[in-house]
Amino acid sequence: MSKNQTAVKRKTRLSLGIIWRQRYLLAMSIPFVIWLIIFKYIPLWGWTMAFQDVKPATFKKPIFEREFVGFGNFIKAFKDRLFTQTMINTIGVSIIGIAIGTLAAIVFAVMLNEMKFLKFKKVTQTISYLPHFVSWVIIASIAKNVFNDGGVVDSLFNTNLHLMSTNSVLIWFVIVFIDVWKEVGWNAIIYLSAMAGIDPGLYEAAEIDGANRFQRIWHITLPGIRPTIIVLLIMSIGGALNVGMERQMLLSNPLIEDHTMVLSWFSYKRGIGNSDYGLGTAIGVFQSAVGITLLLIANKIAGLLGEDRLI
């Protein structure tokens, strides 16, 4: 909080007088609060649909006149023939993504931190951000050139590897590879800024004690960014089920959909594709509920291991 405003910061109690005095502030903020309620809070109220039978015909009915089905939609979702595979895909692609993505970003950040030719470091860093700013559609279009049958990789190895046309877990790795390629430079920034906060005296002392470069990385740099790593890991575990439908759908094709389908996409497919709004919402609610649980568990484990907790 800014020190400049302490003079003004007296207790402001709600009264007609103050509302009149602050009418401009009210006029400048209330429209956005209304916007917020419509676009952010009304959809939250829509979670009630997860416990109701809602189809296009019954959507118009007032909420209390729709048929309540309890956990019926959830049971329907779990019994769905696509559910188990979708769950496996979501968790699989997520865990691989978190593991490889985190590792790659840390390694890249350490390398940038060690780079002594500063101009070259800057150029590399700038280039590494480029894919981050490019949309997933463009990335998908580019990835198809590289990984499709007869694409760049195939022609490089002079064989047909079917990287994007094999209906197996191979596609998880291809997707993770593309994702890491897109985001590694960007994700390294936060680790780099954590490294910038490490006391340079530590490195000097280590050098005097005769520590070589790898020892300095291992004993100073990595422990220095440890809290950052933990916080980011907790957050990404909390988001483990929130694998975006956009990326999955764009990098997929009907041949390999069995292994690219994830929860958000499944929710769309059932909710809007099959017009079963209740079922689609239930899948979304399930995803959020598991996400919060995972976040709390990861947070608890971090606490038990003596690390800084997020919450």
Added chain:
Amino acid sequence: MKKKVSTVDYILVLVFAVVIVITLYPFLNVLAISFNDATDTIKNINFVIPRMFTLSNYKYVFKDSDFVMPFVTSVSRTLIGTLVGVFTTSMLAYTLSRKDFVFHKLFTVLFVITMYVGGGLIPDYLLIMRTLKLGNNFLVYIIPGMIWVYNMILVRSFIDGLPFALQEAAKIDGANDFQIWYKIVLPLCTPVIATIALYYAVGQWNSFMDTYLYAQKLPTLQYKMYEIMNQATMKLDIHGSSKVTTAVTPMSIRMAVTVVATVPIVIVYPFLQKYFIGGMTLGSVKD
């Protein structure tokens, strides 16, 4: 710090060179294919210098109303969405930066909560398509995503860092709160306004899911590209085959569109990195 350069440093340079090649090669490959003769491309697509140079892919794209309209839509939503976003976000941020505002705390909490919980895909879809009936309406690109709470917090913390005395002086001179925002605070916010303008612009230009979900009849360039990717065969003779002398294929068209969609990003992103990185370290949600 003394700088002894050792073998490890040269190995690092080598590794970085590889990183640069892996990052840029796919982009250069797309660029080369987009300028290459389409029938020649069928043989092999692994090249970064056009083998048979041609502009026909671009000529096709810029003549075809199928691509011109989406291009116009993309540009419009980027311009309008950015303007609306910057205006509304900075105005709201100003009111929430005023600690003496009665609803300062309440409104801030209401906004911050939505960063962590949301209704999700289906409730959003039903609100926009069934309740508000915004489907295939240009407003669907502007209104629902008008304010990013994260951007609002960026602006608010920037305003918090400005000397409050300026506002008090203006107040004594008889300015109302709107005038204080518009005439005093806003001009001082240029750096943070530039940051969020770039955020909004890139977000708008790159946006795909909203078209896919809500406005397939109002396609953007991104959506058009998705359509081409998913078409095995494409109608390429919309103008009558006589006008197109050189053959184009879905692949060559897709590459030209990919380049057109990427160029604006490549132009602005060197500026982005300066502002973005400042924004990332600033983004604390604490009050």
